[in-house]
Amino acid sequence: MSIVKRLPIMTDLNKYICVNPFTYTEITVDKQHMCCDAWMPLNIKTKGDFKDNWNSDKSISARNSMLDGSFKYCSTDKCPHLNSVTHNDKPSGPIRVKTDALVKELTEQNKEMKAEIETLKSINSL
Numbered sequence: 669m670s671i672v673k674r675l676p677i678m679t680d681l682n683k684y685i686c687v688n689p690f691t692y693t694e695i696t697v698d699k700q701h702m703c704c705d706a707w708m709p710l711n712i713k714t715k716g717d718f719k720d721n722w723n724s725d726k727s728i729s730a731r732n733s734m735l736d737g738s739f740k741y742c743s744t745d746k747c748p749h750l751n752s753v754t755h756n757d758k759p760s761g762p763i764r765v766k767t768d769a770l771v772k773e774l775t776e777q778n779k780e781m782k783a784e785i786e787t788l789k790s791i792n793s794l
């Protein structure tokens with residue numbers, strides 16, 4: 669598992685959620701991430717394809733780290749958005765104030781992204 673630097677956090681991060689692990693992925697030759705890998709170095713690559721990576725235990729754990737407010741895979745010093753929240757209690761970029769409506773919306777978007785990945789996979793196999 670990747671180690672991220674964690675500065676002391678004075679803010680209640682459970683008030684916030686970052687949308688990236690629900691909506692974003694970066695694919696390189698031998699890795700897949702849910703954010704810039706310098707900010708969130710968790711590599712979600714499995715032995716399967718990118719759909720398997722997106723649905724892997726690591727990916728689910730990353731999303732759960734947003735739902736439980738731990739942000740445990742995110743670097744507090746390298747991610748400027750998390751840094752802003754931890755120092756100024758002000759959300760920026762993909763970090764939003766967590767509401768029930770937003771959690772519901774992200775859950776729905778994640779389902780849609782799964783469907784789009786399924787479509788891409790079937791197109792690529794033609």
Ligand code: SF4
Nearest residue numbers: 686703707708742747
């Ligand atoms: S909080 Fe920062 S490091 Fe974590 S997923 Fe969001 S943008 Fe990436």
